[in-house]
Amino acid sequence: MTATWVAVLATAAGCYGFKLAGLTVPQRLLASPRVRRFAELVPVALLAALSAVQSATSGQSIALDPARLAGLAAAFVALLLRAPFLVVIVVAAGAAAVLRAVGVS
């Protein structure tokens, strides 16, 4: 087995272990209102951060891709208009694709 295979399998094992660890924490540890509130807010904070990072960065630098940002803005407008989830992502991808097709970024 090569060193690369060891790295691949160790990464897989570690990632799986981290996933399982969260599920395995006894729910009574979440009984405190503050801890429960933290667990509730974590996805809000992390998913907002992920959305921002995937929208506006490339590697370790801020990268403002006009078509991508326009797609996200279109998604936001669709949300304000109470569009269903799939419509929101189709609108976002469609807006970016159309802008790129006409030569934006």
Added chain:
Amino acid sequence: MPAQTVNQAPARPARPVRDGVGLGLAVGVSGVAFGAAAVGSGLSVWQACALSLLAFTGASQFALAGVVAAGGSLLAGTAGAILLGSRNTLYGLRLGGVLRPRRARRLLVALGVIDETTAMTLAQPDPDASRTAFTATFCTLYLTWNLATLAGAIGAGHVGSPKAFGLDVVGPAAFLALIYPRLRAGRTERVVALAGASIALATTAVLPVGVPVILAAVAALIGALASPAVANQPAPDQPAPDSATTDPATRSPS
């Protein structure tokens, strides 16, 4: 009742299967990019597939491929890739209470604890819809991501760029859409989301890729310490959020 019933408008009906399958397909095709990148970095086709099958968390997979490509230390690269997976632990804390998987089932559910499944599961109005949403998203995304990884690894990535179809916007738009009901539910949620996005953008230049998103958990910690008692209490007279304060991508990182 879900929390988005502000202004007496009817709640959007829960469509856990349709939405989960749609998200799984749309995000899963990005596996082509991973497969192509992995083989381009020097991983074999089977190593690329093993990562998608067993690690099944995109950021960590790309991170390891990046270190292999750069010829960096495999030990450090592995540690970094695993560290990137730590946010799934935080998701698991929350999903455990919603999905309540037992014993053997928990071992299977664990594989599916990632950004997309968490967002879709927690956007549902009740536990049954949450479980359905998790299963639909996980199954569709797992199958699509793995098939797409294989396709990308054996060279299908040359067919066309995912960017041309706007697929790079699917992830950010989906995350925004899925936390949107939470953003309408309370001021704390909006502040936490904005703070999380700001922390991540502000630290992007100085921290390794992936770490800024994990650091955003600090925003949740501060939010929890500042307002532990108001969980899930939508204010009846709450105005609709305006775009200047809720669209994280338009924030400057300063």
